[in-house]
Each structure stands twice: as structure tokens, then as C-alpha cells.
Amino acid sequence: MVYSRQVQDQVLTFGVSGMLYKNNLLMYDHQTESLWLQVQHAAVTGPMTGASLEVLPSTLTTWNTWRRTHPETVVLSTNTGYDRDYHRDPYAEYYTSRRTIFGFVRDILQGHEAKELVAGVRWSGGVKAYPLEELRHVGEIQDTLGGEELVLRIDPDTDTLRVRDAQGAEIPVIVTYWFVWKDIHRDSERYDVGP
Secondary structure, three states: OEEOOEEOOEEOOEEEEEEEEOOEEEEEEOOOOOEEEOOOOEEEEOOOOOOEOOEEOOOOOOHHHHHHHOOOOOOOOOOOOOOOOOOOOOOHHHHHOOOOOOHHHHHHOOOOOOOOEEEEEEEOOEEEEEEHHHHHHHOEEEEEEOOEEEEEEEEOOOOEEEEEEOOOOEOOOEEEEHHHHHHHOOOOEEOOOOO
């Protein structure tokens, strides 16, 4: 998820609070120390409570795929001055495990895999999760959300996910675990591709 740092007339800088709320990371802004819920892209405590961050278009892909499509990309150096192994992902085991940090999330998942990756969409008053692997399998899903038509498409060459409305305008999408999305959006439907 990528957000604009501009909120009203102020440009904010953010840090990681180290706290979770509803199974999701809480960021904080340095200017007011308000806490922001990542998946909801809104401040949940502090002076900025109720303010929202604009979701910017982004994609989740591999470095090899990105580099092949955008060979001119400049990458930040790992020479940061800190003694840390940036080639090792501290969450690698968590990504491959089926376990969640908290066991109580099973109550809200209706029998689906908790750590299944979904494309979460909030649009036109509707909220829905689209299983990412199923979307990769079919390539494209046409659906109606909040009374509006939308199309989710994964480009098979670049593995890039795009969500667009009937006029072709891009709709913000958040890729996250199903248990995280469902814990925050309890009324969310889950798209079923079918047999």
C-alpha cells in the first residue's frame, strides 16, 4: 500500500509504531503522533483522528519482474550505516507459515484460509475481497461492487494487478491477508470464482 503524505494542507512523515490493532500495523505521524491504521488508511487516535490518507496506485510484484519492465529504476543502497543484514527478510518464516499471530481470528473467517492473500477493494459504498490466487488463475474478474461495475485484471507477463471502473479509471486496491481484511471490514464479502 502506498499513500500520499499530504493531509489537508500538511505534509506528514510516518514511522512504524510497533503496535497492532485488529491484526494490522499502526503507523504514527511525527508531527502529531496520531496513530494510523494501515489497511483503513485513516487515523484512529490522536489529533488527526478521522483524517484519511489518499491511496496511490501501486503494485505488488517481484524485483525481477519490475526490473524487466522498468530497467531504469534506481534502488536504495543497503549501505545505510547500520549493521544489519538487508538480504535476510525477518518475516520470511511468517509468510510461509499458515499460522497467524493471534488464534481468535478463526471465528470471523467462515472456513477460509486465514493467510490467503486477497485484493481488498472499498468502492462506491461496497467492500469485497478477491482471492489473489484465484484471480491469477482466471486472469480477469468482472464484478459489481456498490452498484458499480469494476474489472480486476492481472497481467500474466508482469504479474501486475489493476482494478478499474467501467470508465477505465483506476480504483485503489490493497493486497493483504484475508484475516487482516476481514477483521477490519467485518461486513466484507469474499468473491467466489466458482467451479
